[in-house]
Amino acid sequence: MSALRMAAVAAPFGRDLEADLVRIAELVARARQVGVRLLALPEACLGGYLASLDGGSADEGPPPLDPAGPEIRRLAALAGEMVICAGYCEAAGADRYNAAVCVSGDGVLGRHRKVHQPLGEDASFAAGDRFAAFDTPVGRLGMMICYDKAFPESARALALDGAEIAVCVSAWPASRTRPAADLADDRWTHRFDLFDRARALENQIVWLSANQSGSFGSLRFVGSAKVVGPGGEVLARTGTDGGMAVAELDVPAALATARRSMGHLRDRRPDAYGRPVPAG
Structure with a gap:
């Protein structure tokens, strides 16, 4: 298989769906110009994220979308020959899910509903x-x-299911209690970057990390989109101001090289790990 050119985006998105789709179209066109075949867009790039995580905001939240509806079909049409992962609010009867969809011009390839919910997101x-x-x-x-990547089991489950590439879409904010004047120095930026590298290395997979940038409501996002190789090395990054991190890699060859001597998935000893600890 030839080398795959892939990209992860850090950009701001809000409640205006039409404006979001116009911005996505611009990003897709830019990615296509440089030969990108896999593009990761942020969490909630269709309709914006929550305006606050304290549960006290009057914001009604992002617009719920039908996963088979016109917005997702439009995203697929924009993708064409490209594969695109993007975040949105999924309508499922009376429920709403913080979700991600993977599309190409052929339609929906995969979907994910956020499992781990930080702070007041479960409201x-x-x-x-x-x-x-x-x-x-x-x-x-x-x-x-986003918060899914703070749990090693999330990425490990994907790797054990054969994932060669993990795409993590985020709306990861800066610290609310001790914010740094410079986002690059913020402790939550440090955590965001550390999780990206650790999850790639411990599973020896390629990792695309997209994130919102700028501000929305009371939240300021850390940007820092990146592509990470299976050895935990950062191949491309945007920094906190946003942009598009682009890297090219022969994925099967890179995985084979990373796993040749010490294969973290191969060398697991599940019999020694004991029974799972109940959630407390």
Whole structure:
């Protein structure tokens, strides 16, 4: 398989769906110009994220979208020959999910509902209950959303399901209690970056991390989109101001090289890990 050019985006998105789709179209056109075949867009790039995580905001939240509806079909049409992962609010009967969709011009390739909910997010969304990889024209992918990556089990479940590439879409904010004047120095920026590298390295997979940038409501996002190789090395990054991190990699060859001597998935000893600790 030839080298895959992939990109992760850090950009701001809000409640105006038409404006969001126009921005996505611009990003897709820019990515296409440089030969990108896999593009990761942020969490909630269709309709914006929550305006606050304290539960006291009057904001009604992002518009709920039908996963088979016109907005997702329009996203797929924009994708064409490209594979695109993007975040949105999914309508499912009376429930709403913080969700991600993977599309190409052929339609929906995969979906994910955010499993782990930080702070007051559970007041707005129901929780997903699984992590599953799926096949695409650019390889076997798995998706997660923001806080999901703080849990090693999330990425491990995808890797054990054969994911070669993990795409994590985020609306990861800066610290609310001790914010740094410079986002690059913020402790939540440090955590965001550390999780990206650790999850890639411990599972020896390629990792695309997209994130919102700028501000929305009371939240200021840390940007820092990146592409990480299976050895935990950052291949491309945007920094906190936003942009598009683009990297090219022969994914099967890179995974084979990373796993040749010490294969973290191969060398697991599940019999020694004991029974799972009940949630407390």
